[in-house]
Amino acid sequence: MNFFKNLFLRRQMESEMDTELRFHIDSFTADLIKRGIPSDEALRRARMEFGAIEAKKEECRESLGLRLWDELRGDCRYALRMMKHNPGFTAVAVVSLGLGIGANTAIFTFANEILLNAMDVPHAERLRIFNWTPGPKTFFTGHSWGNQGPGIASPFPYQLYLEMRRHNDAMDDLIAFKDVYQMTATVDGQPEPIDGVLVSGNFYQSLAPKLVAGRAIASADDSLSASPVAVVSDAYWHRRFSRSADALGKIIYLNRVAITIIGVNAPRFKGPKAGGTPDIFIPLSLQPQVLVSERGSLLAKNDFSWLMMMGRLKPGITDQEASSRLVSAFRNAIHTTIPELKESEIPRLSLIAGNRGLDLLSRDFSKPVYLLLALAGLVLLIACANLANLLLARSAARQREMSLRLAMGARRSRVMRQVLTEAMLLAFFGGAAGLFLGHAGRNLIPSLFENSWHPSGINPEMDWLVFAFAFVITLITGLLFGLAPAWRSTRADINSGLKETGRMSTTRPKALLGKALVVFQVSLSLLLLVGAGLFLRTLTNLRTADVGFNPQHLLLFDLNPPRSQYPPQRRIALYRQIEEKVAVLPGVQSATLSSVPLVANSGDQDCFRPTRKRSGNGEKDATDVNSVGAGFFETMGIPIVNGRAFAIRDTQHAPRVAIVNQRLANAFFAGENPIGQTMISCDPGSTPVEIVGVSADSKYDSIRSDVGPTIYLPYLQVADLGSMTFELKTAAGTPSMVGEIREAIGSVDQDLALLEVRTQTQQIEATLSQERVFAALTSGFGILALILASIGIYGIMSYTVSRRTNEIGIRMALGARSTTVLSMVLRETLLLALIGVAAGLAAAAALTRLAATMLYNLKPTDPLTFIASALLLTIIALASGFFPARRASSIDPMHALRHE
């Protein structure tokens, strides 16, 4: 405490010290006078016996631990002065560090938001979510979504949840939820798509998220007899009701069911699914009304898995203990609710971390995000090498100053500390710039990832973790680029350092450390350039890949009429009606619809086999299915190579028909004419369909996957359709049509929400988000690395040329021509660049394999990319070495010999 008191009350402490010492000398003087010594002589003797006052004061300060602080301040002041005198160097340092640290901070902010942030509820670290994996002979019936993969929550039946909740003694309580998408919320007559969550009645009570208005859903609300209520998100409250208090108690229609809004979530609570942005939370008991299922009420089903279960461990209970208790509760609950399940069919239950709720983001994003962090780290490393190099060159220029300091008795550690302080100060300026850039660019990466027509709603904010991250990498950076120059500065040989005259240039060390750093920098830059090249070529390959249909001038939108209003037959009629309406809109050349939009990462697979074959091969016969309108092939521009396209006559009442693609025709009917053959779904009791046409192959769910066997069915002949995507071939200028389409649909059904309006090219581009992010960021990083490398090469060559001025002067005096000198310097540059390029190529060849799965139509050692990157880097290196070389070649021998 004393230390801080003395630090902050510095002036007081200094004046007290002064008074105290003066008192001593005065008292001593007075005593001496008393002994009869003349006053002048007495004062002189008192001062002499006391010793050097200033030195003693300094010792006092050191006793208080203030000396370190004083020295640090001195060093900082000195460093600031050096920075002011070298504005070019300072600017290069701060900007390159700022960009490096900024890139890292922005990516970390994104990673923090989508991979690390926990749900904003108390004790999120004790939350666990349930997962099951199939037992030895599992047949856990009718799970709607199947298993998402290891380490990810899996769904459970409602009855099982109730039974387990009743017998739970390991967790505070068990809660259940289900995320739901594309419901229709009608507020004041305006239909709008909305995402939401069905939650168990104890969800709010047990999870305890904060609300900003109204009340939470209570257990009493989760009952079939209760009146329907909902809690909405803060974002929705803002968007739809401008945060008006009138929203509470307001009745809105969710999939046409009247629901009263009772509360608003706090802005930080984004629901139980990581990265999700649900706008409405309703009790599970509303499922039968709001989410009509072909299975009826899911609440009554004992074996249909659809709910995620989670809970908070009781304090002091270990995972193992909880697991073992819950596993037996699960076994009992299964015996009670699904008695027909045999022991060997019971799945294995496990608990996984639930602090982020249902977390699919980690699975999808951790690899790309960590790769991006690694790449950004590489950029920072290059910036460090660059700065270390520049500082080294400068410390060589300051050898005289350092020698002088050492000669005057400065300890080596003291000189080292001073150089390190300079580096650290630069690092902190760079860190501040980086934090600023990172903050400005924090939305850049999410916006690169999201669809152009549908913002993801991910707006990462910086928190203390981001600041800590930026601070730590700044410290590491400072150490990385400051240590070598600091160490080097104390190696100064005092004698030769002070005598330096420039005439000893032939024996001068050849800046090996600096050159090694440049080589290192060049090789890292090449690595980044190769990465950028590979990702750019991948993106180009994907964009120019032949998709097998014509994506130009296609406008897409989705419809998902609620099942409560539209049972299967009425649904088909509705689609038919709308298909006719939109086809005649002005500007529409043709219109169609399909159950699966093309190249949208979605698909529908089923098992189909030729009827004459007795049984299917199960998985092997998995076929891509698409239920489409009659004009599908014409609208999408997919050629029919054999037979006919669908026609208006292929209705419910006409014979069942199908069109297959060439891939399927070759797979099932090799060497025969598929037209007239029949196929049948492997589901028992299905009707055979007759193949009436063969279409050319076209991409189905993504550009990356090869075209699989595909079967097209007329949607009019499909028993149970879900949501459909409409495709309109338009003249041009599509966005202006949205109003007319909305009107056309409104004329059929006022309350039907128009979903996901986009063009086919936007849709394809959306599936390339990851490739786009990688191409954009690696190109940016690559350019940055190139600039840094050219600065590095320019710096080291300028330095060597200036060190050799004398020698070059002698050479020229002896008759060397300027072109000889020019080529001599350029040769040296080329040598450095080539060593760096060779090392970089070797590293790239070894490392690009790791990203092989992210490439498309490209080997990880793509020769074109490798050669082009190597060439580009060599040319840039030569160009940056050219200026110092020209300076060397224009040295005037007379000047040079008199130099220094």
Place this chain on the structure above:
Amino acid sequence: MAKPLDLLQGTLDMLILKAISLGPLHGYGILLRIQQISKDRLEIQQGSLYPALYRLENQGWIASLWGESENNRKAKYYSLTARGKRQLHLEAENWNRMTDVIGGILNTAKEEL
């Protein structure tokens, strides 16, 4: 009078603690008291008294207070803290043991071996 002895390394702290254990003193007073007790047989570098005082205070063995001196001037008085008292005790004990051992060695006669 014999030439005063130079202070042994590390003993100044102990002497300061001892001097103020008899009552609060200002810096100059500490010097005078040590000289008085030692009957001027010890040579103390006057200036080195203060870094030692600051160090002892920073360690919490002594505390300081501004007061008035005999000649009515502002002066900083030092006194022993409880921890300082313990430290003095400890150091005195160590010192006595040390002098015993060293003295014993130096006074050993040949026949005792």
